[in-house]
């Protein structure tokens with residue numbers, strides 16, 4: 001059920017004082033090439049759509065500028081929007097707004113350009129502006145200028161390539177950013193076509209930018225750190241590797257209220273947003289959250305303050321309650337044990353406690369959760385070991 005008992009949409013969010021129908025935000029990229037693409041995103045259920053980055057001159061892209069990198073990641077060397085700035089303001093933004101979408105105009109990449117573009121995209125009806133730049137030193141003057149000139153909310157898109165994105169977030173917040181998008185693509189990165197013995201990207205250096213699943217842990221960590229550091233700052237949306245409702249919920253639990261999607265839409269079609277919305281509602285039900293707000297920031301209190309040094313009590317359930325096998329004998333638990341500590345002789349599972357180092361990989365890899373583990377009470381020996389390890393760590397950090 002999409003609505004709660006009060007008839008409210010359970011996955012609606014408020015971002016920069018605007019109510020969005022969904023936490024999924026279609027981020028700046030090829031799917032938002034113009035009104036047509038953005039309207040499709042809105043109709044598929046996106047909470048907001050972000051224009052392809054608008055600059056003073058239209059981009060001309062090299063042939064072959066997006067390619068797949070592993071299953072769910074991409075490498076690209078796509079530039080900004082290939083539609084002229086005037087056309088965005090006269091046609092593309094007004095049409096998208098008229099279709100009922102919440103439109104965020106992405107404005108890049110320099111102060112000179114922001115000076116011309118920001119007021120015009122506001123006049124064209126954009127609900128918010130997202131500033132994007134190659135360097136933090138350029139972004140802040142853009143932010144100062146745009147904040148003074150427009151009355152719509154201004155979001156800063158941070159880059160994980162900058163020296164310290166958390167410090168960048170701090171500066172943006174101090175300079176009055178209404179919202180933060182964390183983060184942009186990671187790079188530069190390289191993929192070689194081994195049949196042609198050359199890079200797959202056809203830009204002038206052969207390098208590209210990494211997006212999709214491969215960047216999610218980096219982006220998620222940055223989001224969590226910003227959210228922890230600025231607990232009263234509510235307008236963060238995550239961007240990086242959100243391929244499923246589960247991934248979006250990770251971001252929400254880590255302190256992002258919105259979940260940006262780009263690569264998943266490129267790989268699966270923009271209609272994937274409809275499925276992501278449906279799956280998110282089902283996921284909330286499964287995990288017992290009445291709505292998306294209830295899950296917001298829920299993981300932050302559970303970040304460890306100290307290392308957990310103790311051992312696992314392993315549990316192995318070869319059979320389900322109805323007697324059918326739970327363990328499918330794939331033996332991945334054996335395979336991934338670097339210490340040869342585990343042996344499956346179905347239905348018996350053996351672990352050599354002397355060899356096991358409690359890394360947890362065997363539990364993590366088990367596809368059916370037949371093998372699980374709980375933390376055992378810390379022994380005196382482990383307490384001593386933990387204290388020694390902490391002393392060593394402190395000493396080494398001081399060097």
Ligand SMILES: Cc1cc2nc3c(=O)[nH]c(=O)nc-3n(C[C@H](O)[C@H](O)[C@H](O)COP(=O)(O)O)c2cc1C
Nearest residue numbers: 027028029053076184211212239240241261262263
């Ligand atoms: C082909 C492609 C083009 C992109 N173009 C832009 C752009 O013009 N402006 C921008 O701010 N981000 C751009 N991005 C970055 C995305 O908005 C997003 O931040 C990034 O892809 C990470 O999210 P994802 O893993 O869901 O793709 C682009 C991404 C891709 C894959």
